[in-house]
Amino acid sequence: xxxxxxxxxxxxxxxxxxxxxxxxxxxxxxxxxxxxxxxxxxxxxxxxxxxxxxxxxxxxxxxxxxxxxxxxxxxxxxxxxxxxxxxxxxxxxxxxxxxxxxxxxxxxxxxxxxxxxxxxxxxxxxxxxxxxxxxxxxxxxxxxxxxxxxxxxxxxxxxxxxxxxxxxxxxxxxxxxxxxxxxxxxxxxxxxxxxxxxxxxxxxxxxxxxxxxxxxxxxxxxxxxxxxxxxxxxxxxxxxxxxxxxxxxxxxxxxxxxxxxxxxxx
Amino acid sequence: xxxxxxxxxxxxxxxxxxxxxxxxxxxxxxxxxxxxxxxxxxxxxxxxxxxxxxxxxxxxxxxxxxxxxxxxxxxxxxxxxxxxxxxxxxxxxxxxxxxxxxxxxxxx
Amino acid sequence: xxxxxxxxxxxxxxxxxxxxxxxxxxxxxxxxxxxxxxxxxxxxxxxxxxxxxxxxxxxxxxxxxxxxxxxxxxxxxxxxxxxxxxxxxxxxxxxxxxxxxxxxxxxxxxxxxxxxxxxxxxxxxxxxxxxxxxxxxxxxxxxxxxxxxxxxxxxxx
Numbered sequence: 001x002x003x004x005x006x007x008x009x010x011x012x013x014x015x016x017x018x019x020x021x022x023x024x025x026x027x028x029x030x031x032x033x034x035x036x037x038x039x040x041x042x043x044x045x046x047x048x049x050x051x052x053x054x055x056x057x058x059x060x061x062x063x064x065x066x067x068x069x070x071x072x073x074x075x076x077x078x079x080x081x082x083x084x085x086x087x088x089x090x091x092x093x094x095x096x097x098x099x100x101x102x103x104x105x106x107x108x109x110x111x112x113x114x115x116x117x118x119x120x121x122x123x124x125x126x127x128x129x130x131x132x133x134x135x136x137x138x139x140x141x142x143x144x145x146x147x148x149x150x151x152x153x154x155x156x157x158x159x160x161x162x163x164x165x166x167x168x169x170x171x172x173x174x175x176x177x178x179x180x181x182x183x184x185x186x187x188x189x190x191x192x193x194x195x196x197x198x199x200x201x202x203x204x205x206x207x208x209x210x211x212x213x214x215x216x217x218x219x220x221x222x223x224x225x226x227x228x229x230x231x232x233x234x235x236x237x238x239x240x241x242x243x244x245x246x247x248x249x250x251x252x253x254x255x256x257x258x259x260x261x262x263x264x265x266x
Numbered sequence: 267x268x269x270x271x272x273x274x275x276x277x278x279x280x281x282x283x284x285x286x287x288x289x290x291x292x293x294x295x296x297x298x299x300x301x302x303x304x305x306x307x308x309x310x311x312x313x314x315x316x317x318x319x320x321x322x323x324x325x326x327x328x329x330x331x332x333x334x335x336x337x338x339x340x341x342x343x344x345x346x347x348x349x350x351x352x353x354x355x356x357x358x359x360x361x362x363x364x365x366x367x368x369x370x371x372x373x374x
Numbered sequence: 375x376x377x378x379x380x381x382x383x384x385x386x387x388x389x390x391x392x393x394x395x396x397x398x399x400x401x402x403x404x405x406x407x408x409x410x411x412x413x414x415x416x417x418x419x420x421x422x423x424x425x426x427x428x429x430x431x432x433x434x435x436x437x438x439x440x441x442x443x444x445x446x447x448x449x450x451x452x453x454x455x456x457x458x459x460x461x462x463x464x465x466x467x468x469x470x471x472x473x474x475x476x477x478x479x480x481x482x483x484x485x486x487x488x489x490x491x492x493x494x495x496x497x498x499x500x501x502x503x504x505x506x507x508x509x510x511x512x513x514x515x516x517x518x519x520x521x522x523x524x525x526x527x528x529x530x531x
Contacts (some may be wrong), residue, residue, distance in 0.1 A: 044438060044440060044441075044442050046438040046447075046448050047442060050446075050448070050450075055272065055274045055290070056290075058287075058290060058292075058338045058340070060271040060272065060290075061270075061272060061290060061291075061292045061338065062269060064269065064270065064272065065269045065270075068270075068441070075462070107382070110493070124361065128324050134269065138269070196525050196526045197526075212442070212443035212445045212446040213445060213526070215294070215336070215337035215338065215441055215446070216337070216338070216446055225516070266442040266443045266525075277441075279514060282490030284487075284489055292508055297474075297497075300379040301475055310520070312509055319421070324486075325484075326484065326486055326487065327481075327482065327483070327487065328481075328482040329479055329480065329481045329482070329492075330479060330480040330481075331379040331479050332475065332476065332477040332478055332479055333475065333497075334470055334473050334478040334479070334496050334497050334498075335446075335496055335497070336445060336446045336496055336497055337419075337440070337445070337446075337479065337480055337514065339494065339495070340493070340495050341491060341492065341494050342493045343481070343483075343486050343487070343491070343493075344487055344491055344492075344510050345486060345488060346452075346486050346488040348486070356376075
């Protein structure tokens with residue numbers, strides 16, 4: 001049964017105080033690009049301060065782990081990442097700003113997590129790391145951190161085009177018991193409170209990131225799963241084609257915003 | 267533990283200078299108040315309950331942590347530079363495990 | 375308020391699910407122990423400082439005005455003291471009045487600390503007062519109280 005008076009806005013409350021000023025008026029410098037704003041600009045000063053200082057940012061516990069693993073020999077090929085890629089600050093620069101990319105050998109898109117595991121299984125003859133393991137999160141954060149400050153700029157033409165279109169369709173598709181699409185929250189209502197959560201534009205540029213709620217580092221796909229569950233929709237598996245296509249679309253939405261990996265969010 | 271503790275001290279300090287020491291360690295800090303979602307059983311408390319800091323062999327700072335300290339405990343404090351020596355950090359887990367880290371203090 | 379949004383309708387059920395789901399996600403599995411209050415905090419304080427009567431002042435407590443997630447609330451304090459052998463702060467104790475258990479942490483200093491200043495992060499179940507106590511070497515005790523608003527509660531502790 002439908003109640004006309006219960007509009008979608010009844011679960012969105014206009015925010016007041018700190019949260020309100022976070023959205024309008026202020027000059028967010030590098031954390032904004034035109035109308036686009038990083039999730040950073042929706043956080044309280046204390047959460048932002050935690051991201052601003054690499055020592056205060058707990059995500060760096062994992063980045064350091066990634067850095068150590070970079071030169072650790074593993075697998076039957078007797079190699080480490082460094083054996084082939086040398087210094088990460090040169091060889092990995094730009095990766096975090098441009099992925100996911102089309103992988104010819106697979107005939108589909110591949111994200112950074114999957115590229116890392118591809119190198120492990122095919123080139124190192126080592127076991128892949130599990131999605132959301134501290135090793136894969138740490139290495140992904142370490143690799144993406146080499147692009148920190150670079151503007152997000154993924155390629156969506158050529159072979160990537162049809163996958164991009166699928167990601168875009170997913171973004172605008174209503175789903176779940178609440179029958180809501182990503183865009184219903186992140187395009188139509190950024191800046192509003194949805195219960196105790198302050199909605200941002202849902203930008204991906206700081207992932208993997210440390211969420212105060214998770215009390216640890218988490219991947220973009222973990223966030224996608226959370227957002228799907230919020231509308232009582234079945235989440236897709238980590239690293240599923242659906243989520244990698246969606247990842248390309250949200251990265252394209254974020255173009256111009258700086259890579260922040262690893263960020264800090266509420 | 268998956269990751270190592272992090273400690274930040276200045277590269278150089280002058281004798282008599284009061285300097286800041288920042289520490290971070292990864293730990294779940296299980297409160298003992300949460301239930302396992304599947305079994306419904308109480309998850310036992312497991313926290314880091316103490317941080318002890320020695321400088322040149324003498325204790326210069328100590329903290330007692332309760333379950334209300336956040337996961338991945340962060341702690342910063344100050345101390346006075348006396349001489350070039352090691353600063354030793356020990357985090358004590360409820361299960362008795364000690365996590366250790368040493369930093370060099372260079373005094374000129 | 376919203377442009378396109380106002381034309382969309384929701385069933386009452388959808389709204390209720392959204393409301394409860396978003397507000398309670400992550401908390402359903404938490405046990406609800408008796409929450410501490412000012413009285414049990416007084417008791418915890420007594421255990422730490424004995425029968426002493428704390429005086430107001432000397433401690434500066436720095437806390438966010440609003441903590442967006444109670445899991446990780448930064449807290450710093452600084453006690454006004456010369457930190458000499460004759461006159462120094464021995465310890466600072468933090469309490470959260472409305473957590474399941476009021477004790478947060480105790481921090482011990484000596485004259486070689488130079489200053490009795492420190493920072494950490496704590497869990498807060500909900501909006502509440504934070505109490506800081508400073509024990510001086512001469513046996514006197516000082517106290518400060520500050521309120522923190524918590525948007526989403528942490529697990530307490």
